[in-house]
Amino acid sequence: xxxxxxxxxxxxxxxxxxxxxxxxxxxxxxxxxxxxxxxxxxxxxxxxxxxxxxxxxxxxxxxxxxxxxxxxxxxxxxxxxxxxxxxxxxxxxxxxxxxxxxxxxxxxxxxxxxxxxxxxxxxxxxxxxxxxxxxxxxxxxxxxxxxxxxxxxxxxxxxxxxxxxxxxxxxxxxxxxxxxxxxxxxxxxxxxxxxxxxxxxxxxxxxxxxxxxxxxxxxxxxxxxxxxxxxxxxxxxxxxxxxxxxxxxxxxxxxxxxxxxxxxxxxxxxxxxxxxxxxxxxxxxxx
Amino acid sequence: xxxxxxxxxxxxxxxxxxxxxxxxxxxxxxxxxxxxxxxxxxxxxxxxxxxxxxxxxxxxxxxxxxxxxxxxxxxxxxxxxxxxxxxxxxxxxxxxxxxxxxxxxxxxxxxxxxxxxxxxxxxxxxxxxxxxxxxxxxxxxxxxxxxxxxxxxxxxxxxxxxxxxxxxxxxxxxxxxxxxxxxxxxxxxxxxxxxxxxxxxxxxxxxxxxxxxxxxxxxxxxxxxxxxxxxxxxxxxxxxxxxxxxxxxxxxxxxxxxxxxxxxxxxxxxxxxxxxxxxxxxxxxxxxxxxxxxxxxxxxxxxxxxxxxxxxxxxxxxxxxxxxxxxxxxxxxxxxxxxxxxxxxxxxxxxxxxxxxxxxxxxxxxxxxxxxxxxxxxxxxxxxxxxxxxxxxxxxxxxxxxxxxxxxxxxxxxxxxxxxxxxxxxxxxxxxxxxxxxxxxxxxxxxxxxxxxxxxxxxxxxxxxxxxxxxxxxxxxxxxxxxxxxxxxxxxxxxx
Ligand code: SF4
Ligand code: SF4
Numbered sequence: 001x002x003x004x005x006x007x008x009x010x011x012x013x014x015x016x017x018x019x020x021x022x023x024x025x026x027x028x029x030x031x032x033x034x035x036x037x038x039x040x041x042x043x044x045x046x047x048x049x050x051x052x053x054x055x056x057x058x059x060x061x062x063x064x065x066x067x068x069x070x071x072x073x074x075x076x077x078x079x080x081x082x083x084x085x086x087x088x089x090x091x092x093x094x095x096x097x098x099x100x101x102x103x104x105x106x107x108x109x110x111x112x113x114x115x116x117x118x119x120x121x122x123x124x125x126x127x128x129x130x131x132x133x134x135x136x137x138x139x140x141x142x143x144x145x146x147x148x149x150x151x152x153x154x155x156x157x158x159x160x161x162x163x164x165x166x167x168x169x170x171x172x173x174x175x176x177x178x179x180x181x182x183x184x185x186x187x188x189x190x191x192x193x194x195x196x197x198x199x200x201x202x203x204x205x206x207x208x209x210x211x212x213x214x215x216x217x218x219x220x221x222x223x224x225x226x227x228x229x230x231x232x233x234x235x236x237x238x239x240x241x242x243x244x245x246x247x248x249x250x251x252x253x254x255x256x257x258x259x260x261x262x263x264x265x266x267x268x269x270x271x272x273x274x275x276x277x278x279x280x281x282x283x284x285x286x287x
Numbered sequence: 288x289x290x291x292x293x294x295x296x297x298x299x300x301x302x303x304x305x306x307x308x309x310x311x312x313x314x315x316x317x318x319x320x321x322x323x324x325x326x327x328x329x330x331x332x333x334x335x336x337x338x339x340x341x342x343x344x345x346x347x348x349x350x351x352x353x354x355x356x357x358x359x360x361x362x363x364x365x366x367x368x369x370x371x372x373x374x375x376x377x378x379x380x381x382x383x384x385x386x387x388x389x390x391x392x393x394x395x396x397x398x399x400x401x402x403x404x405x406x407x408x409x410x411x412x413x414x415x416x417x418x419x420x421x422x423x424x425x426x427x428x429x430x431x432x433x434x435x436x437x438x439x440x441x442x443x444x445x446x447x448x449x450x451x452x453x454x455x456x457x458x459x460x461x462x463x464x465x466x467x468x469x470x471x472x473x474x475x476x477x478x479x480x481x482x483x484x485x486x487x488x489x490x491x492x493x494x495x496x497x498x499x500x501x502x503x504x505x506x507x508x509x510x511x512x513x514x515x516x517x518x519x520x521x522x523x524x525x526x527x528x529x530x531x532x533x534x535x536x537x538x539x540x541x542x543x544x545x546x547x548x549x550x551x552x553x554x555x556x557x558x559x560x561x562x563x564x565x566x567x568x569x570x571x572x573x574x575x576x577x578x579x580x581x582x583x584x585x586x587x588x589x590x591x592x593x594x595x596x597x598x599x600x601x602x603x604x605x606x607x608x609x610x611x612x613x614x615x616x617x618x619x620x621x622x623x624x625x626x627x628x629x630x631x632x633x634x635x636x637x638x639x640x641x642x643x644x645x646x647x648x649x650x651x652x653x654x655x656x657x658x659x660x661x662x663x664x665x666x667x668x669x670x671x672x673x674x675x676x677x678x679x680x681x682x683x684x685x686x687x688x689x690x691x692x693x694x695x696x697x698x699x700x701x702x703x704x705x706x707x708x709x710x711x712x713x714x715x716x717x718x719x720x721x722x723x724x725x726x727x728x729x730x731x732x733x734x735x736x737x738x739x740x741x742x743x744x745x746x747x748x749x750x751x752x753x754x755x756x757x758x759x760x761x762x763x764x765x766x767x768x769x770x771x772x773x774x775x776x777x778x779x780x781x782x783x
Contacts (some may be wrong), residue, residue, distance in 0.1 A: 168596075267376075271376060271378050272371075273378065274378030274379065275348060275349070275378065275379050275380070275381075275382075277379075278341070278381075278382050278384035278385050279337070279340070279341040279342040279345070279348060279385050279440070280341045280384045280385055280387070280424050280436035281341070281424075281434070281438060282384075282423040282424040282428070282437075283384045283423070283424070285341065285342075285384075285385075286337065286341065286342060286437065286438075286441045
């Protein structure tokens with residue numbers, strides 16, 4: 001091999017070394033950063049995000065049991081295992097876990113990727129009484145201005161997006177005063193929801209969305225106080241007007257069939273010069 | 288001048304016995320696959336008749352081929368804008384009923400049926416649905432004029448014949464027919480190629496064979512509509528269109544295509560021709576009356592030094608030029624002017640030529656008695672049982688004069704041979720016939736020899752394909768050589 005080529009190769013190898021060193025450093029940095037992030041565990045925040053939608057501390061059983069005094073009821077060891085993975089406890093045949101599972105309608109508690117230490121912090125947080133429940137002090141809907149109602153309608157229809165990115169109500173719900181097509185038919189019609197829940201109940205339902213699917217959607221993207229009030233005002237108004245959106249399903253079917261016929265008709269028109277029949281005499285052609 | 292090479296073919300219709308051996312040979316080699324059962328890349332139809340697919344010549348129905356527009360041409364059924372508008376719904380496609388529902392028989396029932404009072408039968412089973420079916424039509428249902436009231440009488444070529452002339456054709460005493468074998472014409476101006484939105488169809492540079500790239504085809508089926516001869520077919524199993532490939536793997540190894548190799552009547556001739564690609568657009572756009580002459584004129588004389596020079600410039604190998612000089616097709620088409628393209632009015636410049644059938648009257652019916660001892664052995668071609676107008680509709684875009692010329696020349700050759708072998712016609716009569724058609728005795732002898740005595744090597748003058756030259760354009764020849772023969776490099780499948 002010629003000396004020059006050799007030198008070139010050497011040179012290349014040097015560059016290679018530098019590049020790999022740089023990469024290594026970057027990788028190490030990333031790892032350290034991630035570790036630091038992980039270390040900053042905030043029990044209160046974690047509780048709010050992951051636990052509060054199913055549990056209360058002293059507020060009675062919800063989807064899962066009330067956690068008040070759980071530290072006395074169960075051993076710490078048991079709690080750590082249960083929180084980390086409830087399902088493996090159940091499949092391992094733990095009697096208490098199984099019993100709870102049955103009691104709470106076989107709702108699975110999701111696994112939590114926490115270290116024992118972090119679970120202990122979480123338990124300590126619960127021991128201290130858990131989160132401070134902020135009382136909901138919305139004005140009654142009767143105090144709403146037409147602007148509030150207007151805002152509520154816009155939020156319901158989705159023409160104005162929700163501040164925290166939740167989907168608009170119309171995706172699943174309908175309400176009497178909407179146009180001919182109404183809203184979604186996946187969930188209840190909300191025309192009379194105000195009468196059913198009454199003012200305070202509706203406020204709570206809007207702010208603490210306790211229903212199964214809604215919880216999944218709105219706990220990470222809650223309504224703001226202003227939005228909840230506006231929606232309540234809108235629903236109040238809908239209730240007063242009191243016209244249930246009737247015949248919605250029928251209308252939909254009718255529109256579907258009509259649209260289909262129209263579309264097929266248009267297709268037939270635009271391809272009216274197509275070959276319509278075979279030329280084969282045995283199949284009725286060539287006459 | 289842009290000289291290119293084209294493998295072209297002559298079918299001599301006077302010699303076809305309608306045995307369908309060619310069709311079967313082709314089917315066994317190429318189209319006995321799933322999804323291709325209904326395809327007949329080679330088919331033989333009876334004329335008068337409606338052919339396969341039924342009434343394919345009726346372009347008002349199928350919208351195939353080109354039409355003249357100003358000084359140019361456009362596709363009748365596809366074209367750029369129209370194809371785009373109809374890309375998800377091609378409105379002029381033949382249906383499977385226009386072809387036929389392919390079937391087989393449950394042969395195993397003949398062997399496996401339990402003993403009983405009646406003979407077991409093999410019931411027909413559809414190759415499309417797998418269910419028992421009632422056979423109502425086939426690819427050559429009107430073979431030998433069967434079912435003529437339904438089929439032959441509806442022949443699109445009758446459009447210029449009067450009602451009386453048509454009736455005359457179907458009187459038993461005058462009943463007449465001939466066979467028309469058809470394959471893809473490997474046209475110079477292929478409508479199929481022009482219509483393909485995916486650019487999947489191409490004409491091979493080295494020999495002009497028109498092929499569909501099975502990887503690029505996207506099943507739009509515009510080619511099926513566009514080919515006026517209905518010689519591209521859609522394979523419903525692979526989701527790709529297919530067509531006659533002129534057995535190019537055989538050509539590349541010096542063998543005649545399967546249909547030609549097996550032809551019982553020895554009606555088929557194959558050879559290389561040189562043509563001027565610069566003239567294609569101009570000639571294809573010419574007036575209908577000139578189309579036939581121009582489709583001969585585009586073919587160049589391979590002995591002309593100027594042509595040879597230009598051919599060499601275009602990279603055509605010397606051996607190919609030499610084979611073009613010996614091409615039997617060139618003789619039939621250019622030197623003798625005996626072979627004509629099928630339906631030149633479709634403007635695709637087909638490169639398959641037909642020597643029309645002479646079908647002379649050897650007998651006539653007088654007072655209900657069929658009499659074959661007419662005075663002259665051959666009657667005048669004007670009284671041939673097949674009206675000249677009918678042949679003109681097939682081969683000369685309606686020009687009767689051109690058909691008459693060809694038939695007269697063929698008749699002159701017959702008279703000449705009769706005089707040679709029997710000697711009962713008189714030298715003057717023969718001389719007169721030859722002179723009238725501008726045929727020398729040598730030429731008449733040559734026509735006779737190539738028509739009747741030609742052996743394999745004379746009928747199929749297949750030039751070396753010089754694959755090595757084509758391969759190095761795309762690949763390295765060593766890699767090709769090293770990997771050849773190890774099976775398929777990729778499977779052809781539906782979709783991408
Ligand atoms: S005969 Fe039809 S399929 Fe063959 S090249 Fe011509 S247009 Fe294409
Ligand atoms: S094999 Fe030859 S003779 Fe027989 S039908 Fe085909 S073309 Fe005609």
